[in-house]
Amino acid sequence: xxxxxxxxxxxxxxxxxxxxxxxxxxxxxxxxxxxxxxxxxxxxxxxxxxxxxxxxxxxxxxxxxxxxxxxxxxxxxxxxxxxxxxxxxxxxxxxxxxxxxxxxxxxxxxxxxxxxxxxxxxxxxxxxxxxxxxxxxxxxxxxxxxxxxxxxxxxxxxxxxxxxxxxxxxxxxxxxxxxxxxxxxxxxxxxxxxxxxxxxxxxxxxxxxxxxxxxxxxxxxxxxxxxxxxxxxxxxxxxxxxxxxxxx
Amino acid sequence: xxxxxxxxxxxxxxxxxxxxxxxxxxxxxxxxxxxxxxxxxxxxxxxxxxxxxxxxxxxxxxxxxxxxxxxxxxxxxxxxxxxxxxxxxxxxxxxxxxxxxxxxxxxxxxxxxxxxxxxxxxxxxxxxxxxxxxxxxxxxxxxxxxxxxxxxxxxxxxxxxxxxxxxxxxxxxxxxxxxxxxxxxxxxxxxxxxxxxxxxxx
Numbered sequence: 415x416x417x418x419x420x421x422x423x424x425x426x427x428x429x430x431x432x433x434x435x436x437x438x439x440x441x442x443x444x445x446x447x448x449x450x451x452x453x454x455x456x457x458x459x460x461x462x463x464x465x466x467x468x469x470x471x472x473x474x475x476x477x478x479x480x481x482x483x484x485x486x487x488x489x490x491x492x493x494x495x496x497x498x499x500x501x502x503x504x505x506x507x508x509x510x511x512x513x514x515x516x517x518x519x520x521x522x523x524x525x526x527x528x529x530x531x532x533x534x535x536x537x538x539x540x541x542x543x544x545x546x547x548x549x550x551x552x553x554x555x556x557x558x559x560x561x562x563x564x565x566x567x568x569x570x571x572x573x574x575x576x577x578x579x580x581x582x583x584x585x586x587x588x589x590x591x592x593x594x595x596x597x598x599x600x601x602x603x604x605x606x607x608x609x610x611x612x613x614x615x616x617x618x619x620x621x622x623x624x625x626x627x628x629x630x631x632x633x634x635x636x637x638x639x640x641x642x643x644x645x646x647x648x649x650x651x652x653x654x655x656x657x658x659x660x661x662x
Numbered sequence: 663x664x665x666x667x668x669x670x671x672x673x674x675x676x677x678x679x680x681x682x683x684x685x686x687x688x689x690x691x692x693x694x695x696x697x698x699x700x701x702x703x704x705x706x707x708x709x710x711x712x713x714x715x716x717x718x719x720x721x722x723x724x725x726x727x728x729x730x731x732x733x734x735x736x737x738x739x740x741x742x743x744x745x746x747x748x749x750x751x752x753x754x755x756x757x758x759x760x761x762x763x764x765x766x767x768x769x770x771x772x773x774x775x776x777x778x779x780x781x782x783x784x785x786x787x788x789x790x791x792x793x794x795x796x797x798x799x800x801x802x803x804x805x806x807x808x809x810x811x812x813x814x815x816x817x818x819x820x821x822x823x824x825x826x827x828x829x830x831x832x833x834x835x836x837x838x839x840x841x842x843x844x845x846x847x848x849x850x851x852x853x854x855x856x857x858x859x860x861x862x863x864x
Contacts (some may be wrong), residue, residue: 428848428861432664444770468666475669477684477744509672509686517668524666530861532847533697633694633809653699 427456430467435522436497438472441583445549446515447483450524455496455519457486459535460595460639461628461656464500468510478510481552481656482529482585485559486538499584503549534628534656538564543620545612545639547575547631550658551583554630558592571620575612575635580621588591594620598627612639617646630656674860680738681746682855689746694809696828697745697843698779703829705813708778710760710797711832716763721832724813727797730755735796735819752817754798757790760833770835774785774842775816775827783827783842784851787835794820797830802804822853822860 433450440446452561462480467477481498489497501631504515518524536542536557544554545615561570572593576582578600601609607616627648628638637656643653678687689747705724713719718760740746765792766787773790775783789795796817799806806812811828818825824844850859858864 428863468669468671470665470671470673472667473664474671474674475684476686479743513666515670522667523664525664527861530848533843637809638699646697650699650701655697655699657695 427529428442430527432523433498433526435518435520435524438518438521441501442581445489445501445583446504447496447499448514448518448524449484449499450526452496452498452526453494455490455493456529457490457496457583458482458498458529458556459532459537460486460560460649461527461535461553462531463553464498464526465530466500466510466514467524467525467527475477475490476510479530481554481556483552483559485556485563487560491498499556501549501552534630534654536560536626537627538566539569541569541622541625542571543576543622543625543627543633544570544572545551545627545629545643546572547612547639548581548632550629550635550656551576551588552630553656554628555584556587558588559629561592562590571615571622573612574622575631575639612642614642614645617642621645621646621648626658627650627653629653631658633657646652674822678748679719680748682740684860685740685744685746685855686831688747691745692747692810693741693743693756695741696781697775698781698811701829702808703778703813705792707842708813709831710814712760712764713832714773714835715767715770715837716761716835718763719724720764722795723762727755727814728799730759733759733796735798735817737819739819739823739826742824742849742853742855742860746855751800751802752796752798752819753800753803754796754817756793757795757797757833758793758832760797761791764835766835767806769837772836772839774834775825775830776834777815778831779829779830781827781829781843783825784845785821785825786839786852787834789818789821789825789852790833794818820854822848822850822855825853 437449463481483501484499502514505511546554560566575596694833711721738748796844798817799814816827816830
């Protein structure tokens with residue numbers, strides 16, 4: 415993990431800018447997607463994230479990081495402005511996520527900076543196996559969308575783990591030949607697999623050899639998925655991991 | 663800076679003065695964040711090496727480093743992802759003890775902390791000397807778990823916690839600054855939480 419193959423985050427991307435919320439839509443009962451217009455377009459790589467900073471009237475601020483869900487190929491065709499989508503999971507007592515899920519409306523301005531991160535990023539030109547749990551699917555969705563929009567869906571295989579059909583993000587869009595959906599608590603009627611956690615058998619036929627593997631989810635999911643991937647024959651250096659902590 | 667419509671934030675009345683700006687108290691949680699697969703490093707093959715601009719390159723095995731004078735840190739840690747955690751204790755050995763054995767050359771100004779996973783992070787030499795940094799193997803009285811960097815990690819608690827390299831394998835002394843893993847990815851070269859030095863340019 416000593417290299418950063420897809421470049422670095424440049425200083426310009428770390429300047430704050432005032433994004434305008436153009437639309438909001440619910441993904442599940444506890445997650446919402448915000449489509450933001452950026453005054454200055456800074457095209458991202460699939461997998462990168464933004465920081466959102468909220469400021470109270472007395473100057474108090476709270477910032478959190480959110481992965482970009484939209485593809486680089488979606489939102490940068492109207493320079494100088496750009497568009498990105500962030501999907502936010504509403505956490506219990508979440509100071510920032512609660513605001514973004516329950517208070518924000520189209521037309522609001524949000525201070526953001528990004529895109530950030532060079533390690534958990536996919537340049538869109540090499541085979542990739544994507545393994546996500548819960549809200550960890552968000553950066554992987556950017557990769558899937560990019561692959562589909564650029565005609566390279568063959569490069570990507572996505573395994574997504576969700577508690578139940580009601581908890582699956584992007585439910586209508588995410589399904590397709592590239593995608594395997596695993597339900598851990600409650601599988602829909604007729605599902606070919608009983609509810610349960612990711613296991614080696616779920617990866618049958620998905621590990622091709624030579625691909626980069628992107629794992630994203632809670633620390634527990636990330637470590638369990640990594641162990642299963644290694645058991646399935648994936649070399650440890652091929653695995654990149656992004657863990658979501660309880661960041662409020 | 664513009665106010666965000668409708669955002670009040672949590673009450674500041676009881677905000678702990680030990681919290682640097684933009685941080686919150688994680689209380690009983692100790693979140694886990696790292697970019698690589700969690701490695702399993704047995705203490706039988708664990709080593710720690712001080713190299714680079716030193717009079718003598720020195721390596722310690724697990725048993726050898728435990729034979730050095732013990733040193734404890736008690737206090738707070740601060741992660742750039744905005745959580746802080748108070749009243750922690752870490753036990754290990756002071757980096758001063760390790761550097762004294764190797765003898766830094768006068769030209770040394772910076773260190774690169776290196777991990778068994780290949781992770782790296784850069785620090786000014788003065789941020790790891792004079793009682794400011796440790797190599798630790800116990801947290802709150804129990805062996806450091808693998809997910810938190812066990813068997814041993816660097817501890818530089820006055821800087822954001824990515825500087826406290828998990829699974830640390832050594833320090834390389836240099837006569838210039840050189841970016842480590844997160845620093846190349848846009849994070850700040852120093853990372854002082856009280857200055858909110860999260861990203862390059864902050």
